[in-house]
Amino acid sequence: MSSKTVKVKVPGTTANCGPGFDVMGIACSIYNELELTLLEENKLIIEIYGDGAENIPKDSKNMVWRCIKQLLDKAGANYKGAHIKMTNNVPLSRGLGSSATAIVAGLVAANACLDNKYSVQEIFEMATKIEGHPDNVAPALFGGITISAFLDGKLKHISFVPEFPLKMVVAIPDFYLSTKKARSVLKQNVPLKDAIFNIGHIAMIIGAFSQSKPDILKGAFDDRLHQPYRADLIPGMYDVFEAADKNGALGTVLSGAGPTLIAYTAENGEAIGQAMVQAFAKHDVKARYLVLDIDREGAKII
Ligand code: HSE
Numbered sequence: 001m002s003s004k005t006v007k008v009k010v011p012g013t014t015a016n017c018g019p020g021f022d023v024m025g026i027a028c029s030i031y032n033e034l035e036l037t038l039l040e041e042n043k044l045i046i047e048i049y050g051d052g053a054e055n056i057p058k059d060s061k062n063m064v065w066r067c068i069k070q071l072l073d074k075a076g077a078n079y080k081g082a083h084i085k086m087t088n089n090v091p092l093s094r095g096l097g098s099s100a101t102a103i104v105a106g107l108v109a110a111n112a113c114l115d116n117k118y119s120v121q122e123i124f125e126m127a128t129k130i131e132g133h134p135d136n137v138a139p140a141l142f143g144g145i146t147i148s149a150f151l152d153g154k155l156k157h158i159s160f161v162p163e164f165p166l167k168m169v170v171a172i173p174d175f176y177l178s179t180k181k182a183r184s185v186l187k188q189n190v191p192l193k194d195a196i197f198n199i200g201h202i203a204m205i206i207g208a209f210s211q212s213k214p215d216i217l218k219g220a221f222d223d224r225l226h227q228p229y230r231a232d233l234i235p236g237m238y239d240v241f242e243a244a245d246k247n248g249a250l251g252t253v254l255s256g257a258g259p260t261l262i263a264y265t266a267e268n269g270e271a272i273g274q275a276m277v278q279a280f281a282k283h284d285v286k287a288r289y290l291v292l293d294i295d296r297e298g299a300k301i302i
Helices: 063-075 098-113 120-131 137-142 179-184 192-210 227-233 237-246 269-281
Strands: 005-015 024-039 044-050 081-088 145-151 154-160 167-173 251-254 261-265 287-292
Touching: 005 098, 005 137, 024 063, 024 098, 024 137, 024 167, 024 287, 044 063, 063 081, 063 098, 063 120, 081 098, 098 120, 098 137, 120 137, 120 154, 137 145, 137 154, 167 269, 179 227, 227 237, 227 251, 237 251, 237 261, 237 269, 261 269, 269 287
Parallel strands: 044 081
Antiparallel strands: 005 024, 024 081, 024 145, 145 154, 167 261, 167 287, 251 261
16 A cells, blocks of 8 residues: 655635624635645654644644544545644634634545545535534635535535625734634524524625625624624724724624634725724734635645
């Protein structure tokens, strides 16, 4: 059995996009890379470079390895070990889908080493099962803006790219927030009027994209199912949103489970980013910003 080396590039992602809680996500132009060589011997070599490298396990607990192992076990492959080299640009535990990049990178690379034994749909299903919800793994895998849901019990997705310019101004605070913690503050039951609010807003977002009407997006990214409950975990969240709005943003949201905040815009990205960072600073939160585009390709063997 010969072992080959596969390199895969996976985009960071922003989930929820306001009202699309656990359903909508966008692939962003920021990437993690994995170089994988499967080994016949029971040996694990893990090298990690870039963002958060010092905080990522380099043993059998490593998420990338656990996903590779899961796929190898499912396939009954005889490889027992691996040499993993990760280069990370996606900020760790900040709401930009770092765990989804690890899951998708591990599964896609291991699958490529097995000559793509599994279809992309099967990889999508495996990744969703590992992550628990599809809204980050779908854009990480397929690129673009994605909507995912279980229809008749089957996981489906739609991926598209808008025909008008849309950038994401991403304000990244200098602290970690785990998804587990950010989910623990959510309510299991929500008022009917809040559910209706979100249904209306997500429907308007999809309509605005499908009919190329960016003006409809103003106000459409508001949410009542998760952001209000998470606001206390992100000092200054509403002030940062207001600063972006004042500088012309189309909408402002919590990126995934946070703590990163995002402003959607067609223009003026630098000014919006600076205003967001300054607003965070007023709450003693150190932050930096990036202006990102929508990634169109998703996970890619390079
Ligand atoms: N939809 C998820 C959440 C994304 O908001 O909890 C983070 O993994």
